[in-house]
Amino acid sequence: MPPGGSRKVAFVRRQKSWGPKRRQQRPTQESSQRSTDAIILYGWHTVRAALENPARRIRRLLATENAARRLAAESVPLRITPELVRRDALARRLSPDAVHNGVLAEADPLPSLELDEITPKGVVLVLDQVTDPHNVGAIMRTAAAFATAAIVTTARHSPEATGVLAKSASGALEHVPIVAVQNLARALAHLRERGYLLVGLDSSGEADLGSADLRSPLALVLGAEGKGLRQLTRATCDHVARLDLPGRIKSLNVSNAAALGLYIASKRIGGA
Numbered sequence: 001m002p003p004g005g006s007r008k009v010a011f012v013r014r015q016k017s018w019g020p021k022r023r024q025q026r027p028t029q030e031s032s033q034r035s036t037d038a039i040i041l042y043g044w045h046t047v048r049a050a051l052e053n054p055a056r057r058i059r060r061l062l063a064t065e066n067a068a069r070r071l072a073a074e075s076v077p078l079r080i081t082p083e084l085v086r087r088d089a090l091a092r093r094l095s096p097d098a099v100h101n102g103v104l105a106e107a108d109p110l111p112s113l114e115l116d117e118i119t120p121k122g123v124v125l126v127l128d129q130v131t132d133p134h135n136v137g138a139i140m141r142t143a144a145a146f147a148t149a150a151i152v153t154t155a156r157h158s159p160e161a162t163g164v165l166a167k168s169a170s171g172a173l174e175h176v177p178i179v180a181v182q183n184l185a186r187a188l189a190h191l192r193e194r195g196y197l198l199v200g201l202d203s204s205g206e207a208d209l210g211s212a213d214l215r216s217p218l219a220l221v222l223g224a225e226g227k228g229l230r231q232l233t234r235a236t237c238d239h240v241a242r243l244d245l246p247g248r249i250k251s252l253n254v255s256n257a258a259a260l261g262l263y264i265a266s267k268r269i270g271g272a
Helices: 044-052 065-073 087-091 133-145 163-169 184-193 231-236 254-269
Strands: 039-042 058-063 103-107 123-128 151-154 178-181 197-201 218-223 239-242
Touching: 039 044, 039 163, 044 058, 044 065, 044 103, 044 163, 058 065, 123 133, 123 184, 123 254, 133 151, 133 163, 133 254, 151 184, 178 184, 184 197, 184 218, 184 231, 197 231, 218 254
Parallel strands: 123 151, 123 218, 151 178, 197 218, 197 239
Antiparallel strands: 039 103, 058 103
């Protein structure tokens, strides 16, 4: 299994050969009571980060009395008056296992970003059809911790930047831009033209990432859960590296592989 084995998110403003315009949010259980172009954010850290982000337009804020008092006590900027609701009213908007912490927001998607707008410096993460929202959310949280410039993902076979993904990202959705592209191989080629070194992560890689010749700007490419890098994605990379692990299990799920890969890259090239 590849180290990345084990998610919108079309965030591109102008039509390019490597990416489509943002697609409409798909209706889900979490979005059944909202307008089709709004997204759902829930959970304390997720909603607080959205409220603190001036680029995020909040349409509606629902909060329990306790959560509303906490928002006021922690001086969270409120650009909209909270609607006081009972906890069970929030629970009915979400899946049974969702932890909302008494707050839920309906919001506009964030302004989009294009490949050409990513500053060619440091590290970007590229996700090849990673579909699990928990994994993508965890990757975003790690990416924010390592000041990753952006996450590039496929427009198809990727989760929406709402609900579970946003909750798993724990506020990182407000800090790490996502660019969704329709043709990943062309997007990788475009990154190479802008000076990026393309390094895929796979258990069959020719060298350990820790000893590979890394430089900035760097694009770390991770494959989908279970399948790893697709053949064309792998062939487009400049190098394919592995993560040498000392234990009996030799592979990590994609979010853990991303965390370890970003840690190694940060030690090797820093933010240069």
